Amino acid sequence: MPRQMAPGVTEGYLKVAPTVVRDGDTATIDATGIYYRQLNEAIRGAIAEGATRVVLNNVNGQRYIGTGVKAKGVTIEVHGTAGNDMAMFMDGPTIEVFGAAQDGVGNTMNAGKVIVHGDAGDVLGYGMRGGAVYVKGDVGYRVGIHMKAYESLIPIMVCGGNARDFFGEYMAGGILVLLGMNTQFAEQPLVGSFVGAGMHGGVIYLRGTVESWQCGKEVGITEATEEDMAALKPTLADYCDAQGMDLAEVLSVPFTKLAPFSHRPYGKMYAPM
Amino acid sequence: MPTSFIQPEFKVKIDYDKCHKCGRCVQQCGWGVYNFNERPIPDDAKCRACHRCVTYCPAHCISIEKNQLAYRDNDNWSPAARKAVWRQAETGGVLLTSMGNPLPYTRIFDHLVLDACQVTNPSIDPLREPMELRTFIGHKPDSVGVESDGQGGFRLAEGEGMKNNLKLDTPILFSPMSYGSVSLNVHKSLAMAAQRLGTFMNTGEGGLHADLYPYQDNVIVQVASGRFGVNPDYLNRGAAIEIKIGQGAKPGIGGHLPGEKINKEVSGTRMIPQGTDAISPAPHHDIYSIEDLRQLIYALKEASGYKPVGVKIAAVHNVAAIASGIVRAGADYVYLDGFKGGTGAAPQVIRDHIGIPIEIAIAAVDQRLRDEGIRNWASVIAAGSIRSSADVAKAIALGADAVAIGSASLMALGCHLCQSCHTGSCSWGITTQKPELTRRIDPEWGAEQLTNLVHAWSHELQEILGALGVNAVESLRGSRERLRSIGLDEQMNKVLGVKPAGM
Structure with missing residues (x-):
């Protein structure tokens, strides 16, 4: 059995170069039925040739859009549904998705911005080190796991809907926000269980309240103070700006702050031999 | 109450008649064993038997002995088992240790012997005849294409097949050890040696320090759960x-590099704040299935212009099925790490009781991939206590494409296997970030030590191949017919795919 299928249909896609239309600084790519590898080659090619705005039409689950792309002042517009691992390892560009995104958005991302005008899936921002991810609607499980900060790099993720279990697990740095506003699951809890389990850095803000049994034993739960909200406000303002939402409405409900008790939760667990 | 039930493991003896009173032992010991009051006075309890002081004593007047305390005989409750209970009663902690599993499990390599040619087919003299050790790591094509060379002859057709392979001049790599667990000078030594030897060192999960950029073509970069x-x-x-x-x-x-080891340089390379614990989660939280693994493999390929991507796993019970999944997920090599492999820090209970020997893992994986007809899709790198060129030859005969050495490479730099890496005070300057200790390794010297070791093993491997009557390591790969076992039971022979000696 050959490892890769012969040219033709692979996993429902065609392994052919897509049509790229160049107009000034804009490159428009029709992604209809194109396999991710050829699509991403076209995106990287357009950026290498100087396009600062790449418009992808008819995106239908293609993976790795913007993955590993290192560039400044570049915007990628995704029309359709972005596939898994969008913006993984990304370093600089802005991606705006007019639709929903699947799993792994912003995985191990370094810098840049991702705006999703819809829902997103599981494992968003895993190990994310910098940049911002703004999701308008609901997100799935394992969101914001092991986000971390380093010097000027502080990752920010704001999710407008509800989230499931393991929100901010192992978190080591950055800012993770959950609003619970644009949700399809208004009757369900804002967030699942194991929130911030193993957390040892960074901060989580929830618009509304959370029960202590939903959270990891490593986090302290307090009501966000005025100072906290003043620090958070620019982030929320930027998010509202990107998502076309009313900041006053976002701020109309008190926020809960989750922060770790210790930066070294396992410091006393071991007995060296 | 006594402060501890645990008595010193070693006795430091100084022959004061010979002692120069120079204080070098005081200076050399990373554990703070010695006080100096007109003459060096050792505190036995702190000694790790690393022999740094012994090696550097100009008078050769120091000896380290086992503290021969008599324990009431009890095969069940060994002194080590008793000490472990006492230590945990004192601390309530998970026992933390380092380096490889020291328990007396069967060393299968020592029960395998290699063949040689006698009379009927000639052996080869590697000193005077070509003996190829070159090894390619990566996906091999399913078939070989031939095309016309335009001059009436033929040549191998250019294909995707071998392009993405790593080329090694000898089937020995340096295993992953992170900057943080080892010092930067160790990393430099490994990188320089890898470049000179035409092989590869591996960053481990600690990032790539800028000082290693000149050697990057001989560096495998690792992506682990902490990213x-x-x-x-x-x-x-x-x-x-x-x-x-x-x-x-x-x-x-998972892994856990304590905040004490995260100094400014380590912090910059790992891209995390100074002094915080570097916690690698147990799983990658974006890999919960073989499909997820495939997704990460191809994400890395997309992000790197389709470089080879390997997957390192510990050898565990189901290793063959797991390796098959990894190969089908698109990995270019599978790195198998046996249960005697070293570590900079691990809970003792995990190190000593989890996993299977590398010999079994190699045989099981190689056989499974052959049975499934996918052996050429990926290479197999084996590690986990490769102690000599004989182990290299046996691992390759069992089915590995190459081996990786970690503990042996650190021993080339002075490691005496005192199992104290986790303390961060390595007197040999290897597993420490204290500047007064790390400067003990000069990368130029380290590179030479490592180069010597791998050269020596490579020469020996050539000798073994010559005795076997083959002129390329390729001909030994997976050739279990050239192995026989001594003292292994029938079941084990079956698993290993080797016959007992005499058959």
Whole structure:
């Protein structure tokens, strides 16, 4: 059995170069039925040739859009549904998705911005080190796991809907926000269980309240103070700006702050031999 | 109450008649064993038997002896088992240790012997005849194409097949050890040696320090669950990328570099704040299935212009099925780490009781991949206590494409296997970040030591191949017919695919 299928249909896609239309600084790519590898080659090619705005039409689950792309002042517009691992390892560009995104958005991302005008899936921002991810609607499980900060790099993720279990697990740095506003699951809890389990850095803000049994034993739960909200406000303002939402409405409900008790939760667990 | 039930493991004896009173032992000991009051006075309890003081004593007047305390005989409750209970009663902690599993499990390599030619087919003299050790790591084509060379002859057709392979001049790599667990000078030594030897060193999960950029073509960069130091630049510098799923010394658990070891340089390379613990989660939280692994493999390929991507796993019970999944997920090599592999820090209970020997893992994986007809899709790198060129030859005969050495390479730099890496006070300057200790290794000297070791093993490997009557390591690969076992039971012979000696 050959490892890769012969040219033709692979996993429902065609392994052919897509049509790229160049107009000034804009490159428009029709992604209809194109396999991710050829699509991403076209995106990287357009950026290498100087396009600062790449418009992808008819995106239908293609993976790795913007993955590993290192560039400044570049915007990628995704029309359709972005596939898994969008913006993984990304370093600089802005991606705006007019639709929903699947799993792994912003995985191990370094810098840049991702705006999703819809829902997103599981494992968003895993190990994310910098940049911002703004999701308008609901997100799935394992969101914001092991986000971390380093010097000027502080990752920010704001999710407008509800989230499931393991929100901010192992978190080591950055800012993770959950609003619970644009949700399809208004009757369900804002967030699942194991929130911030193993957390040892960074901060989580929830618009509304959370029960202590939903959270990891490593986090302290307090009501966000005025100072906290003043620090958070620019982030929320930027998010509202990107998502076309009313900041006053976002701020109309008190926020809960989750922060770790210790930066070294396992410091006393071991007995060296 | 006594402060501890545990008595010193060693006795430091100084022959004061010979002692120069020079204080060098005081200066050399990283554990603070010695006080100096007109003459060096040792505190036995702190000694780790690393022999740094012994090696540097100009008068040769220090000896380290076992503290021969008599324990009431009890095969069940060994002194070590008793000490472990006492230590845990004192602290309530998980016992933390380092280096490989020291328990007396069967050493299968020592029960395997190699063949040689006698009379009927001639052996080869590697000193005077070509003896090829060159090894390619990566996906091999399913078939070989031939095309006309335009001059009436033929040549091998250019294909995708071998392009993405790593080329090694000898089937020995340096195993992953992170900057943080070892010092930067150790990393430099490994990188320089890898470049000179035409092989590869591996960053481990600690990022790539800028000082190693000149050697990046001989560096495999690792991506583990903590994603420390991983960004597009890092992925593009390495010759290949390795996804670390597991480690032989601690299968199934994460890593934990204590804040004390995260100094400014380590912090910069890992891209995390100084002084915080670097916690690698037990699993990659974006890999919960073989499909997820495939997704990460191809994400790394997308991000790096389709460099080879390998996957490192600990050898565990189901290793053959797991390796098959990894190969089908698109990995260019599978790195198998046996349960005797070393570590910079691991809970003792995990190190000593989890995982399976590398010999069994190699045989099981090689057989499974052959049975499934996918052996050429990926290479197999074996590690987990490769102690000599004989182990290299036996591992390759069992089915490995190459081996990786960690403990042996550190021994080339002075490691005496005192199992104290986790303390961060290595007197040999290897597993420490204290500047007064790390400067004990000069990378130039370290590179030479490592180069010597691998050269010596490579020469010996050539001698073994010559005795076997083959002129390339390729001809030994997976050739279990050239192995026989001594003292292994029938079941084990079956698993290993070797016959007992005499058959």
